[in-house]
Amino acid sequence: MEPMLAEQRLPLPSSVSPEADIVRTALLERGLETPLVPTGLSRDEKYERIRQSFTDITRTLGLDLRDDSLCETPHRIAKMYVDEIFSGLDYTQFPKISVIDNKMNVEEMVRIDDIDLVSTCEHHFITIDGAARVAYIPSNKIIGLSKINRIVRFFAQRPQVQERLTQQILVALQALLETDDVAVTINAVHYCVKSRGVMDSNSRTRTTALGGAFKADSRTRAEFLD
Ligand SMILES: Nc1nc2c(ncn2[C@@H]2O[C@H](COP(=O)(O)OP(=O)(O)OP(=O)(O)O)[C@@H](O)[C@H]2O)c(=O)[nH]1
Ligand SMILES: [Zn+2]
Structure with missing residues:
Protein backbone atom coordinates (compact mmCIF):
# COMPACT_ATOMS: atom_id res chain seq x y z
CA MET A 1 0.00 0.00 0.00
CA GLU A 2 1.35 3.44 -0.88
CA PRO A 3 1.47 6.00 1.95
CA MET A 4 -0.88 8.96 1.91
CA LEU A 5 0.89 12.13 0.84
CA ALA A 6 0.46 15.02 3.28
CA GLU A 7 -1.16 17.24 0.65
CA GLN A 8 -3.68 14.51 -0.22
CA ARG A 9 -5.00 14.73 3.34
CA LEU A 10 -5.87 18.42 3.11
CA PRO A 11 -9.50 19.19 3.97
CA LEU A 12 -11.90 19.07 1.08
CA PRO A 13 -14.30 21.89 0.18
CA SER A 14 -17.49 21.78 2.26
CA SER A 15 -19.55 21.04 -0.88
CA VAL A 16 -18.06 17.53 -0.93
CA SER A 17 -20.72 15.08 0.24
CA PRO A 18 -20.14 12.64 3.13
CA GLU A 19 -20.34 9.76 0.61
CA ALA A 20 -17.63 11.31 -1.58
CA ASP A 21 -15.47 11.76 1.50
CA ILE A 22 -15.94 8.09 2.51
CA VAL A 23 -14.91 6.99 -0.99
CA ARG A 24 -11.90 9.27 -1.15
CA THR A 25 -10.68 8.16 2.27
CA ALA A 26 -11.03 4.49 1.30
CA LEU A 27 -9.03 5.07 -1.90
CA LEU A 28 -6.25 6.89 -0.04
CA GLU A 29 -6.06 4.15 2.58
CA ARG A 30 -5.74 1.51 -0.13
CA GLY A 31 -3.16 3.51 -2.14
CA LEU A 32 -5.62 3.61 -5.04
CA GLU A 33 -6.29 7.31 -5.37
CA THR A 34 -5.33 8.94 -8.66
CA PRO A 35 -2.00 10.75 -8.15
CA LEU A 36 -3.13 14.31 -7.44
CA VAL A 37 -1.60 17.51 -6.14
CA PRO A 38 -3.77 20.39 -4.96
CA THR A 39 -3.72 23.29 -7.40
CA GLY A 40 -5.71 25.84 -5.43
CA LEU A 41 -7.27 26.83 -8.76
CA SER A 42 -10.97 27.54 -9.18
CA ARG A 43 -12.92 25.97 -12.03
CA ASP A 44 -12.62 29.23 -14.02
CA GLU A 45 -8.89 29.51 -13.41
CA LYS A 46 -8.34 25.95 -14.65
CA TYR A 47 -10.49 26.64 -17.70
CA GLU A 48 -8.51 29.79 -18.53
CA ARG A 49 -5.10 28.12 -18.17
CA ILE A 50 -6.09 25.14 -20.31
CA ARG A 51 -7.59 27.42 -22.96
CA GLN A 52 -4.34 29.40 -23.11
CA SER A 53 -2.24 26.23 -23.27
CA PHE A 54 -4.31 24.81 -26.10
CA THR A 55 -4.05 28.09 -27.95
CA ASP A 56 -0.27 27.58 -27.81
CA ILE A 57 -0.54 23.93 -28.90
CA THR A 58 -2.77 24.63 -31.89
CA ARG A 59 -0.57 27.58 -32.97
CA THR A 60 2.57 25.46 -32.56
CA LEU A 61 1.03 22.87 -34.86
CA GLY A 62 0.72 25.63 -37.43
CA LEU A 63 -3.06 25.83 -37.39
CA ASP A 64 -4.66 29.19 -38.12
CA LEU A 65 -6.83 30.10 -35.14
CA ARG A 66 -8.42 32.92 -37.14
CA ASP A 67 -10.29 30.24 -39.12
CA ASP A 68 -13.93 30.20 -38.08
CA SER A 69 -13.94 26.41 -37.56
CA LEU A 70 -10.80 26.46 -35.39
CA CYS A 71 -11.09 29.69 -33.43
CA GLU A 72 -13.21 28.18 -30.66
CA THR A 73 -11.21 24.96 -30.34
CA PRO A 74 -9.05 25.98 -27.33
CA HIS A 75 -12.24 27.12 -25.58
CA ARG A 76 -14.02 23.83 -26.42
CA ILE A 77 -11.14 21.70 -25.19
CA ALA A 78 -10.80 23.65 -21.93
CA LYS A 79 -14.52 23.33 -21.27
CA MET A 80 -14.48 19.62 -22.18
CA TYR A 81 -11.53 18.89 -19.88
CA VAL A 82 -12.81 20.77 -16.85
CA ASP A 83 -16.56 20.13 -17.08
CA GLU A 84 -16.78 16.84 -18.94
CA ILE A 85 -14.08 14.24 -19.51
CA PHE A 86 -11.96 15.14 -16.44
CA SER A 87 -14.74 16.29 -14.13
CA GLY A 88 -14.21 13.16 -12.02
CA LEU A 89 -11.02 14.72 -10.62
CA ASP A 90 -13.28 17.01 -8.60
CA TYR A 91 -15.00 15.33 -5.65
CA THR A 92 -17.66 18.05 -5.57
CA GLN A 93 -18.92 16.32 -8.75
CA PHE A 94 -19.30 12.93 -7.04
CA PRO A 95 -22.84 11.64 -7.68
N1 LIG B 1 -1.36 -1.35 -18.07
C1 LIG B 1 -1.89 -0.41 -18.84
N2 LIG B 1 -1.17 0.10 -19.84
C2 LIG B 1 -1.75 1.04 -20.62
C3 LIG B 1 -3.06 1.49 -20.44
N3 LIG B 1 -3.32 2.42 -21.38
C4 LIG B 1 -2.22 2.52 -22.12
N4 LIG B 1 -1.25 1.70 -21.68
C5 LIG B 1 0.11 1.43 -22.16
O1 LIG B 1 1.03 2.33 -21.63
C6 LIG B 1 2.25 2.11 -22.33
C7 LIG B 1 3.06 3.35 -22.42
O2 LIG B 1 4.26 2.94 -22.99
P1 LIG B 1 5.42 3.91 -23.51
O3 LIG B 1 6.47 3.08 -24.18
O4 LIG B 1 5.84 4.81 -22.40
O5 LIG B 1 4.64 4.83 -24.55
P2 LIG B 1 4.61 4.74 -26.15
O6 LIG B 1 5.97 4.95 -26.69
O7 LIG B 1 3.57 5.71 -26.63
O8 LIG B 1 4.17 3.24 -26.38
P3 LIG B 1 3.39 2.56 -27.61
O9 LIG B 1 1.94 2.66 -27.33
O10 LIG B 1 3.88 1.14 -27.60
O11 LIG B 1 3.77 3.30 -28.86
C8 LIG B 1 1.84 1.51 -23.67
O12 LIG B 1 2.26 0.19 -23.70
C9 LIG B 1 0.30 1.59 -23.63
O13 LIG B 1 -0.32 0.55 -24.37
C10 LIG B 1 -3.80 0.92 -19.36
O14 LIG B 1 -4.95 1.26 -19.09
N5 LIG B 1 -3.17 -0.02 -18.61
ZN1 LIG C 1 -2.71 5.25 -24.00
Missing part, protein backbone atom coordinates in the same frame (compact mmCIF):
# COMPACT_ATOMS: atom_id res chain seq x y z
CA LYS A 96 -25.53 11.90 -5.07
CA ILE A 97 -25.76 8.41 -3.64
CA SER A 98 -28.86 6.78 -2.20
CA VAL A 99 -28.06 3.77 -0.08
CA ILE A 100 -30.92 2.11 1.80
CA ASP A 101 -31.07 -0.53 4.51
CA ASN A 102 -31.44 -4.09 3.24
CA LYS A 103 -34.80 -4.57 4.97
CA MET A 104 -35.91 -7.15 2.41
CA ASN A 105 -32.86 -9.27 3.30
CA VAL A 106 -31.62 -9.68 -0.27
CA GLU A 107 -28.71 -12.07 -0.06
CA GLU A 108 -28.20 -13.06 -3.68
CA MET A 109 -25.90 -11.37 -6.15
CA VAL A 110 -27.06 -8.14 -7.81
CA ARG A 111 -25.27 -7.85 -11.16
CA ILE A 112 -25.37 -5.03 -13.72
CA ASP A 113 -24.03 -5.84 -17.19
CA ASP A 114 -23.02 -3.64 -20.10
CA ILE A 115 -22.53 -0.38 -18.24
CA ASP A 116 -21.33 2.14 -20.82
CA LEU A 117 -17.79 3.21 -20.11
CA VAL A 118 -15.82 5.90 -21.90
CA SER A 119 -12.64 7.09 -20.28
CA THR A 120 -9.33 8.68 -21.21
CA CYS A 121 -5.94 6.98 -21.24
CA GLU A 122 -3.63 8.90 -18.92
CA HIS A 123 -0.55 8.03 -20.96
CA HIS A 124 -1.78 9.48 -24.23
CA PHE A 125 -4.95 11.45 -23.33
CA ILE A 126 -7.04 9.58 -25.87
CA THR A 127 -10.18 7.51 -25.53
CA ILE A 128 -10.75 4.22 -23.76
CA ASP A 129 -14.08 2.80 -24.98
CA GLY A 130 -15.73 -0.17 -23.36
CA ALA A 131 -18.21 -1.58 -20.91
CA ALA A 132 -18.20 -2.52 -17.27
CA ARG A 133 -19.93 -5.26 -15.31
CA VAL A 134 -20.47 -4.71 -11.61
CA ALA A 135 -21.92 -7.05 -8.99
CA TYR A 136 -22.34 -7.12 -5.25
CA ILE A 137 -23.92 -9.33 -2.64
CA PRO A 138 -25.93 -7.12 -0.31
CA SER A 139 -25.05 -7.12 3.34
CA ASN A 140 -26.75 -4.36 5.37
CA LYS A 141 -27.07 -1.89 2.49
CA ILE A 142 -28.61 -1.71 -0.97
CA ILE A 143 -27.73 0.99 -3.50
CA GLY A 144 -29.97 2.63 -6.12
CA LEU A 145 -29.10 0.86 -9.39
CA SER A 146 -28.41 3.98 -11.45
CA LYS A 147 -25.91 5.03 -8.77
CA ILE A 148 -23.64 2.20 -9.81
CA ASN A 149 -23.59 3.54 -13.39
CA ARG A 150 -22.93 7.02 -12.01
CA ILE A 151 -19.99 5.84 -9.90
CA VAL A 152 -18.51 4.07 -12.94
CA ARG A 153 -18.91 7.27 -14.92
CA PHE A 154 -17.39 9.46 -12.19
CA PHE A 155 -14.15 7.46 -12.09
CA ALA A 156 -14.12 7.08 -15.89
CA GLN A 157 -14.12 10.88 -16.14
CA ARG A 158 -10.49 11.03 -15.11
CA PRO A 159 -7.25 10.32 -16.92
CA GLN A 160 -6.96 6.60 -16.20
CA VAL A 161 -5.21 3.31 -16.58
CA GLN A 162 -7.79 0.58 -16.85
CA GLU A 163 -6.45 -1.38 -13.87
CA ARG A 164 -6.78 1.59 -11.50
CA LEU A 165 -10.22 2.49 -12.83
CA THR A 166 -11.42 -1.06 -12.14
CA GLN A 167 -10.04 -0.98 -8.58
CA GLN A 168 -11.42 2.48 -7.82
CA ILE A 169 -14.94 1.39 -8.71
CA LEU A 170 -14.52 -1.72 -6.53
CA VAL A 171 -13.25 0.18 -3.49
CA ALA A 172 -15.86 2.94 -3.83
CA LEU A 173 -18.68 0.40 -3.80
CA GLN A 174 -17.13 -1.61 -0.97
CA ALA A 175 -16.93 1.54 1.14
CA LEU A 176 -20.46 2.72 0.37
CA LEU A 177 -22.11 -0.70 0.67
CA GLU A 178 -20.11 -1.66 3.77
CA THR A 179 -19.21 -5.06 2.34
CA ASP A 180 -16.19 -6.67 0.68
CA ASP A 181 -18.47 -8.69 -1.59
CA VAL A 182 -18.14 -6.57 -4.72
CA ALA A 183 -16.78 -7.41 -8.18
CA VAL A 184 -15.96 -5.26 -11.20
CA THR A 185 -14.79 -6.18 -14.67
CA ILE A 186 -14.08 -3.85 -17.57
CA ASN A 187 -13.68 -4.80 -21.21
CA ALA A 188 -12.35 -1.95 -23.32
CA VAL A 189 -10.65 -0.82 -26.49
CA HIS A 190 -7.76 1.59 -26.00
CA TYR A 191 -7.50 4.08 -28.82
CA CYS A 192 -3.83 4.58 -27.93
CA VAL A 193 -3.41 0.99 -29.12
CA LYS A 194 -5.91 1.24 -32.00
CA SER A 195 -5.38 4.63 -33.63
CA ARG A 196 -1.65 5.10 -33.08
CA GLY A 197 1.41 3.23 -31.84
CA VAL A 198 0.95 -0.47 -32.50
CA MET A 199 -2.28 0.25 -34.50
CA ASP A 200 -4.08 -2.89 -33.41
CA SER A 201 -7.75 -2.44 -34.22
CA ASN A 202 -8.91 -5.80 -32.83
CA SER A 203 -7.58 -6.25 -29.33
CA ARG A 204 -9.63 -5.54 -26.24
CA THR A 205 -8.41 -5.44 -22.67
CA ARG A 206 -10.25 -7.08 -19.79
CA THR A 207 -9.46 -6.16 -16.19
CA THR A 208 -11.14 -7.62 -13.13
CA ALA A 209 -11.19 -6.64 -9.47
CA LEU A 210 -12.76 -9.05 -6.99
CA GLY A 211 -13.49 -8.67 -3.30
CA GLY A 212 -14.76 -10.91 -0.51
CA ALA A 213 -16.82 -13.89 -1.69
CA PHE A 214 -16.04 -13.10 -5.33
CA LYS A 215 -12.38 -13.73 -4.58
CA ALA A 216 -12.74 -16.53 -2.05
CA ASP A 217 -15.52 -18.61 -3.57
CA SER A 218 -14.98 -20.10 -7.04
CA ARG A 219 -18.71 -20.56 -7.71
CA THR A 220 -19.49 -16.92 -6.90
CA ARG A 221 -16.62 -15.82 -9.11
CA ALA A 222 -17.81 -18.07 -11.92
CA GLU A 223 -21.38 -16.75 -11.64
CA PHE A 224 -20.04 -13.22 -11.92
CA LEU A 225 -17.66 -13.86 -14.82
CA ASP A 226 -20.12 -16.11 -16.67
